[in-house]
Amino acid sequence: xxxxxxxxxxxxxxxxxxxxxxxxxxxxxxxxxxxxxxxxxxxxxxxxxxxxxxxxxxxxxxxxxxxxxxxxxxxxxxxxxxxxxxxxxxxxxxxxxxxxxxxxxxxxxxxxxxxxxxxxxxxxxxxxxxxxxxxxxxxxxxxxxxxxxxxxxxxxxxxxxxxxxxxxxxxxxxxxxxxxxxxxxxxxxxxxxxxxxxxxxxxxxxx
Numbered sequence: 001x002x003x004x005x006x007x008x009x010x011x012x013x014x015x016x017x018x019x020x021x022x023x024x025x026x027x028x029x030x031x032x033x034x035x036x037x038x039x040x041x042x043x044x045x046x047x048x049x050x051x052x053x054x055x056x057x058x059x060x061x062x063x064x065x066x067x068x069x070x071x072x073x074x075x076x077x078x079x080x081x082x083x084x085x086x087x088x089x090x091x092x093x094x095x096x097x098x099x100x101x102x103x104x105x106x107x108x109x110x111x112x113x114x115x116x117x118x119x120x121x122x123x124x125x126x127x128x129x130x131x132x133x134x135x136x137x138x139x140x141x142x143x144x145x146x147x148x149x150x151x152x153x154x155x156x157x158x159x160x161x162x163x164x165x166x167x168x169x170x171x172x173x174x175x176x177x178x179x180x181x182x183x184x185x186x187x188x189x190x191x192x193x194x195x196x197x198x199x200x201x202x203x204x205x206x207x
Contacts, residue, residue, distance in 0.1 A: 068186060070186070071086060071094075071096075074164055076158035076160065076161070077158070078156050078157055079145055079159060080157075082156075087184075089180075090183070092123065092124060092182060093203050094125045094127065095127070096180065097110075098131055098171050099130060100131050100132045101143040102132070102135075106193075107151070109175055112196035112199065114154055116196065117154050118154065120203065126155040127156055128155060128156065130158065130160060132159075134162055134165070141159075175192070176190065177194055179203075181206050182206065187202070
């Protein structure tokens with residue numbers, strides 16, 4: 001019996017062969033394959049998380065930090081008869097809290113600062129800036145020490161003046177607080193009572 005030879009290039013409906021396509025169809029096929037490969041590469045490159053960082057030059061400053069202004073320096077007397085200098089806290093996260101004894105929201109917020117100081121210890125510095133001496137004719141300055149004892153304030157309380165207020169852009173309301181990073185740059189300002197969770201969030205970004 002004679003055997004029939006099968007032509008492998010012949011399409012008998014049992015398979016697909018590019019050789020059976022017209023030139024136009026082949027162009028469409030190759031274009032589709034190319035676009036598919038490009039799409040796959042794009043997806044892979046954009047699903048591998050954040051790009052690897054570094055190595056950076058010694059003086060590299062991340063873009064997000066370039067516009068941060070330096071916190072104005074100050075040396076002020078404290079309610080305890082000492083002096084406090086902002087320069088002494090370089091290398092630490094600093095919270096500056098402008099407040100007064102007669103301020104209701106300040107009274108509610110200070111216990112949170114006391115807790116933060118207990119929890120973070122020397123990693124976070126808190127400086128209270130009392131504006132009692134420049135408000136209400138200074139009549140409440142005498143209340144600062146009793147206030148500190150009552151709320152068991154565990155961080156220094158500086159006696160603010162108008163020069164400091166102006167240096168920090170004016171204090172429109174109290175409490176007003178500033179967050180300063182380890183390099184002495186201002187990273188946040190709050191012209192209102194701030195929750196403990198907000199402070200902790202700001203601190204965590206800088207640690």
